[in-house]
Amino acid sequence: MLRIPGIARFVLSEGREIEFELEAGSDVADAAIFILGTVFGILLHQREQIVLHASAVRVNGKAILFCGPSGAGKSSMAAALVQRGYDLLTDDVCVISADEATPSVHSDGRLLKLWTHTIEALGLLEQRGARVRSSLEKFYVAPSETFSEPLPLGAVYYLREARPPHARGIERPNVVDAALLLRRNAYRPLIVNRMGQKANYFHAAATIANAAGIFHLTRTLNFKEMPHVVAFLERHWQDIGLTEKAA
Amino acid sequence: MTRTIWLASYPKSGNTWLRMLIANLSAKDGQPVDINDLPERGGIASARGPFDYLLLIDSGLLTYDEADRLRPRVYEALARGAEDDEYDAPGVMPPLRFVKVHDAYTQNA
Numbered sequence: 171m172l173r174i175p176g177i178a179r180f181v182l183s184e185g186r187e188i189e190f191e192l193e194a195g196s197d198v199a200d201a202a203i204f205i206l207g208t209v210f211g212i213l214l215h216q217r218e219q220i221v222l223h224a225s226a227v228r229v230n231g232k233a234i235l236f237c238g239p240s241g242a243g244k245s246s247m248a249a250a251l252v253q254r255g256y257d258l259l260t261d262d263v264c265v266i267s268a269d270e271a272t273p274s275v276h277s278d279g280r281l282l283k284l285w286t287h288t289i290e291a292l293g294l295l296e297q298r299g300a301r302v303r304s305s306l307e308k309f310y311v312a313p314s315e316t317f318s319e320p321l322p323l324g325a326v327y328y329l330r331e332a333r334p335p336h337a338r339g340i341e342r343p344n345v346v347d348a349a350l351l352l353r354r355n356a357y358r359p360l361i362v363n364r365m366g367q368k369a370n371y372f373h374a375a376a377t378i379a380n381a382a383g384i385f386h387l388t389r390t391l392n393f394k395e396m397p398h399v400v401a402f403l404e405r406h407w408q409d410i411g412l413t414e415k416a417a
Numbered sequence: 418m419t420r421t422i423w424l425a426s427y428p429k430s431g432n433t434w435l436r437m438l439i440a441n442l443s444a445k446d447g448q449p450v451d452i453n454d455l456p457e458r459g460g461i462a463s464a465r466g467p468f469d470y471l472l473l474i475d476s477g478l479l480t481y482d483e484a485d486r487l488r489p490r491v492y493e494a495l496a497r498g499a500e501d502d503e504y505d506a507p508g509v510m511p512p513l514r515f516v517k518v519h520d521a522y523t524q525n526a
Contacts, residue, residue, distance in 0.1 A: 172473070174474055175483075175486065175487065176483060176486070203478055204474070204475075204478065207475050207478065208473050208474055208475065211473075212473075239465075239466055239502075240465045240466070240469055240475070240476065240477060241465060241477075262475075302478065303478065303480075305480045306478065306480070308477070308478070335451065354502075358469070358470065358473045359470060359502070360470055360471065360473060360500075361473065363500070
């Protein structure tokens with residue numbers, strides 16, 4: 171059982187069923203946002219799936235993932251790429267099947283959840299929907315398109331702020347670090363540890379590093395720099411053969 | 418289990434200086450520690466990382482009051498020696514961790 175004090179209590183069974191009871195003073199909209207996040211995260215781990223705290227966009231038919239700690243810019247990175255014309259797959263929870271040679275990503279068709287300043291900086295005001303919670307300056311934002319078919323995984327980037335000792339750029343960690351990176355960016359790592367699923371994550375990391383690639387993307391946290399970061403990523407996608415080189 | 422040493426202090430009272438001193442004292446190879454790359458986290462107890470990690474809840478979805486009411490649970494878990502978002506495996510957890518805390522003693526409910 172999971173309890174979010176002041177919101178609700180949740181019981182999850184066998185990766186199939188969620189029951190919840192609201193606590194005094196909370197409403198269903200408040201509970202909904204936590205069901206979409208933490209509760210689904212636990213449910214998917216009950217199904218022994220790989221669940222990353224990551225946003226994802228579609229590039230040339232493949233899923234590109236961005237993970238990192240809270241506040242690292244996952245949603246903003248995805249939103250900037252949506253502005254650039256790429257389709258959004260997911261905003262913060264990303265489900266990966268890595269039991270085949272070609273890992274794939276499952277879209278969940280949900281909405282982005284963005285802070286007002288991010289929405290304004292990216293000119294997405296027109297797509298702004300309801301508040302995530304009545305008390306927060308965070309809103310649901312409609313992506314340009316949603317998907318129902320799983321997509322092959324193209325690359326996983328771990329977002330890092332550029333400050334010493336990390337200079338701007340993209341680098342590929344070794345497979346052991348990549349495995350640690352994947353587990354640390356699970357949704358949530360504590361669930362993986364407590365539910366004894368570290369081995370799953372290690373195998374998935376090896377498969378993903380092989381078939382797609384796990385990278386560190388180090389950049390400054392500045393909206394003005396975003397077009398440069400996007401251009402840099404597009405060059406990287408050419409370099410790793412994800413997209414065609416411009417003629 | 419990792420013991421937690423709380424560095425309870427006002428801001429600007431030398432926390433980082435103390436952490437650098439500790440990092441240099443505990444450096445295994447005897448080499449000076451890079452000022453920009455302290456091996457030990459520059460973490461503050463009230464950061465989002467340990468909160469989200471230990472409570473499983475996205476702190477970005479909570480109001481300030483809700484986060485305030487839950488924060489003592491995070492500190493309790495850290496004080497009990499829980500794994501944290503930096504050291505999440507028994508094999509790599511250090512025997513000691515230093516956690517900076519600036520929180521005032523207030524009523525949260």
